[in-house]
Amino acid sequence: MLEHQEEAPVPGKVTIYDVARRAGVAPSTVSRAFSRPGRVNAATAERIRRVAEELGYRVNPLARALSTARTGMIALVVPDIANPFYAEVILGAQATATRAGFTILLADTQESGRIERAALERAMPTVDGILLAGSRMSDSAIRMVSKQKPVVVLNRAVVDVPCVVPDNARGIRGAAEHLAELGHQHITYVAGPEASWADGMRWRSLREVALELHLRVGRIGPFTPDVQGGVRAAEEMGTSPTSAVIAYNDQLAIGLIRGLAARGVRVPQDVSVVGFDNIFAADLITPGLTTVAAPLHTEGATATKHLLAMISGTASRRSEPGAQRVPEQAGQAVVLPVRLVVRGSTAQRSRKRTSPASGTTRVSPSAAKAATSTSAGSR
Amino acid sequence: MLEHQEEAPVPGKVTIYDVARRAGVAPSTVSRAFSRPGRVNAATAERIRRVAEELGYRVNPLARALSTARTGMIALVVPDIANPFYAEVILGAQATATRAGFTILLADTQESGRIERAALERAMPTVDGILLAGSRMSDSAIRMVSKQKPVVVLNRAVVDVPCVVPDNARGIRGAAEHLAELGHQHITYVAGPEASWADGMRWRSLREVALELHLRVGRIGPFTPDVQGGVRAAEEMGTSPTSAVIAYNDQLAIGLIRGLAARGVRVPQDVSVVGFDNIFAADLITPGLTTVAAPLHTEGATATKHLLAMISGTASRRSEPGAQRVPEQAGQAVVLPVRLVVRGSTAQRSRKRTSPASGTTRVSPSAAKAATSTSAGSR
DNA sequence: ATGAAAGCGCTAACAT
DNA sequence: ATGTTAGCGCTTTCAT
Numbered sequence: 001m002l003e004h005q006e007e008a009p010v011p012g013k014v015t016i017y018d019v020a021r022r023a024g025v026a027p028s029t030v031s032r033a034f035s036r037p038g039r040v041n042a043a044t045a046e047r048i049r050r051v052a053e054e055l056g057y058r059v060n061p062l063a064r065a066l067s068t069a070r071t072g073m074i075a076l077v078v079p080d081i082a083n084p085f086y087a088e089v090i091l092g093a094q095a096t097a098t099r100a101g102f103t104i105l106l107a108d109t110q111e112s113g114r115i116e117r118a119a120l121e122r123a124m125p126t127v128d129g130i131l132l133a134g135s136r137m138s139d140s141a142i143r144m145v146s147k148q149k150p151v152v153v154l155n156r157a158v159v160d161v162p163c164v165v166p167d168n169a170r171g172i173r174g175a176a177e178h179l180a181e182l183g184h185q186h187i188t189y190v191a192g193p194e195a196s197w198a199d200g201m202r203w204r205s206l207r208e209v210a211l212e213l214h215l216r217v218g219r220i221g222p223f224t225p226d227v228q229g230g231v232r233a234a235e236e237m238g239t240s241p242t243s244a245v246i247a248y249n250d251q252l253a254i255g256l257i258r259g260l261a262a263r264g265v266r267v268p269q270d271v272s273v274v275g276f277d278n279i280f281a282a283d284l285i286t287p288g289l290t291t292v293a294a295p296l297h298t299e300g301a302t303a304t305k306h307l308l309a310m311i312s313g314t315a316s317r318r319s320e321p322g323a324q325r326v327p328e329q330a331g332q333a334v335v336l337p338v339r340l341v342v343r344g345s346t347a348q349r350s351r352k353r354t355s356p357a358s359g360t361t362r363v364s365p366s367a368a369k370a371a372t373s374t375s376a377g378s379r
Numbered sequence: 380m381l382e383h384q385e386e387a388p389v390p391g392k393v394t395i396y397d398v399a400r401r402a403g404v405a406p407s408t409v410s411r412a413f414s415r416p417g418r419v420n421a422a423t424a425e426r427i428r429r430v431a432e433e434l435g436y437r438v439n440p441l442a443r444a445l446s447t448a449r450t451g452m453i454a455l456v457v458p459d460i461a462n463p464f465y466a467e468v469i470l471g472a473q474a475t476a477t478r479a480g481f482t483i484l485l486a487d488t489q490e491s492g493r494i495e496r497a498a499l500e501r502a503m504p505t506v507d508g509i510l511l512a513g514s515r516m517s518d519s520a521i522r523m524v525s526k527q528k529p530v531v532v533l534n535r536a537v538v539d540v541p542c543v544v545p546d547n548a549r550g551i552r553g554a555a556e557h558l559a560e561l562g563h564q565h566i567t568y569v570a571g572p573e574a575s576w577a578d579g580m581r582w583r584s585l586r587e588v589a590l591e592l593h594l595r596v597g598r599i600g601p602f603t604p605d606v607q608g609g610v611r612a613a614e615e616m617g618t619s620p621t622s623a624v625i626a627y628n629d630q631l632a633i634g635l636i637r638g639l640a641a642r643g644v645r646v647p648q649d650v651s652v653v654g655f656d657n658i659f660a661a662d663l664i665t666p667g668l669t670t671v672a673a674p675l676h677t678e679g680a681t682a683t684k685h686l687l688a689m690i691s692g693t694a695s696r697r698s699e700p701g702a703q704r705v706p707e708q709a710g711q712a713v714v715l716p717v718r719l720v721v722r723g724s725t726a727q728r729s730r731k732r733t734s735p736a737s738g739t740t741r742v743s744p745s746a747a748k749a750a751t752s753t754s755a756g757s758r
Numbered sequence: 759a760t761g762a763a764a765g766c767g768c769t770a771a772c773a774t
Numbered sequence: 775a776t777g778t779t780a781g782c783g784c785t786t787t788c789a790t
Contacts, residue, residue, distance in 0.1 A: 015767055015768085016767070016768065025776075025777085026776060026777045026778075027767090027768085028768090028776075028777065028779095029775085029776055030768095031767095031768060031769060032775095032776085034768095035768085035769070039775080040775070040776080041775055041776085044775085044776085058500075058503075058504060059504075059767090059768080060504055060767050060768070061501075061504055061505050062445050062450065062504070062505065062767080062768090063445055063766070063767030063769090064767080064768055064769075065441050065768090065782090066441050066442055066445055066766090066767080066768070066769090066782045066783070066784090067767085067768050067769040067781075067782050068768085068769065068770090071441065073484075076485075081460070081466050081469050081470055081473070082463070082466045082467055082469075082470055082659070084461070084463070084466075087460050087461045087463075087466055088461055090461075090487075091460055091461050091487060094460070094485070094486075094487045103484060103486070103501060103502065103505070104484070104485050105482060105483070105484055105485075106455075106469075106483050106484070106485035107473075107482075107483075108469075108470060108473050115477075119477075122440075122482060123482065125437060125438075125439055125440055125441070126440050126441065126452075126482070227663070254663060258663075280461070280660075281659075281660050281663055284606070284633060284637075284660055284663060284664050285663050285664060285665065286664065286665040394782095394783055394784085395783070395784065396783080404760075404761085405760065405761045405762075406761090406762095406783090406784085407760075407762075407763090407784095407785080408759085408760055408761075409784095410783095410784060410786085411759095411760085411785090411786095413784095414785070418759080419759070419760080420760085423759080423760085438783090439783055441782090441783080441784090442782070442783035442785090443783080443784055443785075444766090444784090445767070445768090445782085445784070445785090446765075446766045446783085446785045446786075447766090447784080447785065447786095448766080
């Protein structure tokens with residue numbers, strides 16, 4: 001009679017023991033039937049499956065995780081989900097994670113290093129690996145983390161930690177060449193967060209390519225990498241900006257265009273603007289934003305693919321504490337190709353503007369320190 | 380000497396046993412010290428904390444979950460993370476979840492009911508509750524789920540399941556009144572997904588308020604609720620749309636404006652457009668989009684708050700299978716206030732346009748078939 | 759207030 | 775191929 005209790009399939013309460021009893025086998029056999037099909041007789045396996053089915057049995061991932069030390073979850077840590085940039089990355093990550101049977105634990109750190117640490121603290125013991133996109137932590141902190149669990153970093157190069165980054169150099173080069181072809185001779189770089197690796201990378205690349213192309217460059221910033229920041233940048237630029245500007249990212253570029261418009265400066269007639277990332281909105285605004293398209297979705301996917309590889313790599317040697325580090329070409333950043341998407345925000349340099357034929361070849365960005373754009377002096 | 384093994388704080392491997400031994404207490408005491416402070420002598424508690432600290436001990440959430448049946452995770456299921464609408468909701472949810480010590484398990488269902496089911500299947504056993512935003516499942520399927528775990532539904536009313544929705548009726552009313560004040564007498568509703576509860580709600584509300592305000596209304600659609608859909612809607616509208624339109628959501632409205640612009644119809648001079656949601660981009664495009672601002676962030680936060688309440692409610696009676704349903708005012712949808720944000724996409728009705736004084740109270744938008752779609756028949 | 763011991767549901771040697 | 779037996783790390787009666 002007690003058997004009757006089984007008759008009511010209470011979904012979350014059926015265990016392998018229930019199935020085992022009902023199928024007339026040992027619990028371990030049921031376990032095998034689910035965790036490693038093939039290691040059990042096809043016939044019994046089938047029977048077990050049937051019984052499990054009718055009993056409404058589902059494996060309990062938690063219990064499984066407790067003994068295997070593998071949870072099937074990976075943490076995705078981002079500074080701001082609402083940032084379309086990360087949204088795309090998340091999508092890419094989610095897609096390949098799901099396909100591999102992994103679940104994503106999402107953590108938004110609100111652009112705060114403190115929250116990021118806390119989030120990691122919480123998530124770490126629950127996940128098999130970590131995807132760090134736009135981390136605010138220091139390189140050494142990241143290395144620390146990667147010593148405990150497999151980690152892949154996005155959009156940033158950290159020594160000794162697998163990274164996935166867009167080809168910033170080529171992207172900036174493409175943008176600069178495009179601008180040069182349109183007759184622009186002086187480009188202003190609108191900088192993003194000071195601490196951003198990508199920002200440094202882009203600015204450096206710009207200076208290099210400028211040298212090569214005989215362009216002059218200036219720089220203002222840093223600004224927060226959002227629309228707000230762009231508006232502020234426009235203010236800082238004053239009424240006579242250079243004829244061309246490359247912004248750290250699209251949000252900044254969009255804000256810049258708005259800010260410029262508000263002060264009567266027209267884009268692209270008066271100044272050409274190029275962004276970076278090619279977020280969704282780049283195509284929505286007027287004029288459309290010319291921008292360096294980063295393979296957002298692909299970045300997420302690629303990073304996840306690597307992470308999963310690392311995870312299955314470490315899976316074997318559980319007991320070796322220090323062995324967490326994987327043979328993978330650690331430290332070797334995978335760089336993904338980018339492409340320039342030309343839209344309406346860039347145009348032939350207007351002849352009406354004064355052409356600063358004078359001026360040195362390469363303008364010292366020291367002018368940047370003048371809060372309210374003294375850098376204008378260079379023009 | 381064996382003791383020395385403890386000296387190397389291998390972060391993920393320290394257990395309460397290690398701490399207990401080192402602190403000279405029983406494992407159960409260590410457990411108490413962490414899970415229910417107060418039930419242990421303040422002094423010993425302190426000592427335990429210290430030892431734990433220096434040993435680098437962290438409670439293992441999985442192990443804890445296995446015995447308590449509470450994981451501290453809630454699943455957030457959304458159709459599309461990249462959709463700015465959901466991005467905001469996610470943020471709101473994440474914020475309050477984190478504050479309560481909960482972690483979010485994110486699942487993007489790619490607008491697919493099938494994937495949604497699969498995701499739930501996977502997540503269910505791992506989470507304490509579920510947040511369903513923009514679910515593609517049937518009401519009954521949702522009720523089924525909510526019988527197993529606490530569930531809160533967003534942007535949709537499902538009988539017997541706690542819901543959080545924006546005040547669609549008031550929102551539409553506000554939009555219609557605004558349009559009426561501007562002199563518009565005929566409003567076209569650009570419909571979203573056929574299966575969408577919100578869409579039905581909005582259309583119905585529009586008809587009601589139209590009756591009251593002596594406005595005529597028409598409707599075209601359904602369209603996919605994205606920019607693409609809006610562009611298609613523009614095509615379907617032909618060259619002589621009504622002077623005012625309300626779209627199911629902002630993306631549709633944005634696409635519509637683009638599509639209209641492409642065919643030489645100017646917004647707001649020729650036609651006024653109102654959206655719904657007030658997503659980020661609504662303020663970026665030109666002209667700015669007049670729209671009904673839904674409290675996106677608040678929705679996520681509110682829903683989460685309710686879910687957490689339900690969770691702590693069910694926490695007590697673990698053994699009562701059928702008792703999962705909470706006393707909460709189940710079925711009672713919480714409706715959140717909205718407000719109209721007026722931007723540049725709406726304007727006084729242009730006198731130049733032919734005023735269709737003739738025509739029935741409700742004009743059949745048959746003109747739509749002029750475009751490419753044949754689906755026009757159903758409207 | 760603290761200790762001892764029995765699980766939570768599953769996996770993993772080790773047998774057979 | 776399948777059964778036995780220990781755990782995984784923590785919580786939780788039940789004693790003391």
